[in-house]
Amino acid sequence: MNIHKNASMTPKGRAHLVREIDRIGLKPAAAAAGLSERTARKWHRRHACEGTGGLLDRSSRPQRCPRRSQASKIERAVALRRTQRLTYECIAERVGLSRSTVARACKAAGVARLPALQDAVPVRRYERQSPGELLHLDTKKLGRFDKPGHRVTGDRTQNTPRAGWQALHVAIDDHSRVGFSLMLADETAKSACAFVLGALRYYKTLGVKVERVMTDNGSAYKSRRFAKLLRRLGIKHIRTRPYTPRTNGKAERFIQTLLREWAYAFIYPTSEHRTRELQPWMYHYNFHRPHSATSHRPPITRLGFDGNNVLRNYI
Missing domain, CATH: 1.10.10 (Arc Repressor Mutant, subunit A)
Known part of the structure; x- marks a missing residue:
């Protein structure tokens, strides 16, 4: 008590x-x-x-409440909320109760927030058995700037007119989580092909041979130029289902990490300074930063690299 x-x-x-x-x-x-x-x-x-x-102390609740809402009305209000997904105002008008009474009743019944129309899609997690079996690719547009923007100053009128955009191309190995990224001028097929070649060279230095790549349905990845390059390299191309970004979730999550810990983590004087810091951050991500999917060890450890062997790590 x-x-x-x-x-x-x-x-x-x-x-x-x-x-x-x-x-x-x-x-x-x-x-x-x-x-x-x-x-x-x-x-x-x-x-x-x-x-x-x-x-002992007793409850201060009155023993009888003549003006209390009828239990049948409360039950009907909850049923309308649960089955027909009506708003509080509509329910109050139909049942003859005040909006606040309907809100309290729905909250007590656990239907204050409307349930989803469809059940959530079950999470299907997977991981390839060896490095190089699957490489996830994706892109993210980032704006150019000649001075810090509103994320730093808080003033949306301070911008760089007609500065344009840059395209951050990323790749991440499904098994090891070793990542590779480049900042290119655009998201065209030519840039996508150049990025794939750069990524393959990087993973080759780590002893990884790429067998498959997974992309979304962007125009660059659906182009003939990109398909011809992959055929010539003997790499199988897998595309995600339309409007289903979670299929390529590892690349999406990698981009979020890049934005949080590199792109928006520091105050860069210009976008060129931001670009110059990309590769040092990638070294940190691959060789030093703990990753939850690799038992909180750097991704490079899944390739058999010793974290203390600097000469071997920084090829």
Whole structure:
């Protein structure tokens, strides 16, 4: 039982009051306890009728509430919320209750937030057995700038007019989580092909031979130029289902990490300074940064590299 911090009497004090009333009388006992005779008489009467349990605090809720909403209306309001997904205002108009009453009833029934129309798609996690079996590719547009923008200054009027965009191309190995990224001028098929060649050269230096690549359905990845390059290299191309980015979730998650820990983590004077910091950050990501999918060890450890062998790591 929770006793108010400023309570003048506790159950123990009330028991003492009852004993004093029996010993010296009502009026002296009430005066000694600093209570009115009416209050002292109340506790003495409760103890006589209910025993020690009568000295405990009781709920302040009234025993009857004539103006309380009918239970049938409350049940109907909850049913309308659960089955027809109506708003509080519509339910209140149909049932004849106030909006606040409908809101309280729905909250108590656990339907304050409308349930999803469809069940959530079950998460299907997978991981290839060896490095190079599958390489995830994706791109992200980043704006150019000649001075810090609104993310730093908070002033959206401070921008770089007609600065244009850059395209961050990323690749990540499905098994090892070793990543590779380049900042290129655009997202065209020519840039995508150049990035693939750069990524293959990088992974080759680590002893990884790429067998498959997974991309979304961007125009560059669906181009004939990109398909011809992969055929010539003997690499199988897998594309995700339309409007299903979670299929390529490792690349999407890698981009979010890049944005959080590299692109938006520091105040860069210009976009060129940001680009120059990309490769040092990639070294940190691959060789030093703990990764949850690799038992909180750097991704490079899954390729058999010793984290202390600097000459071998930084090829």
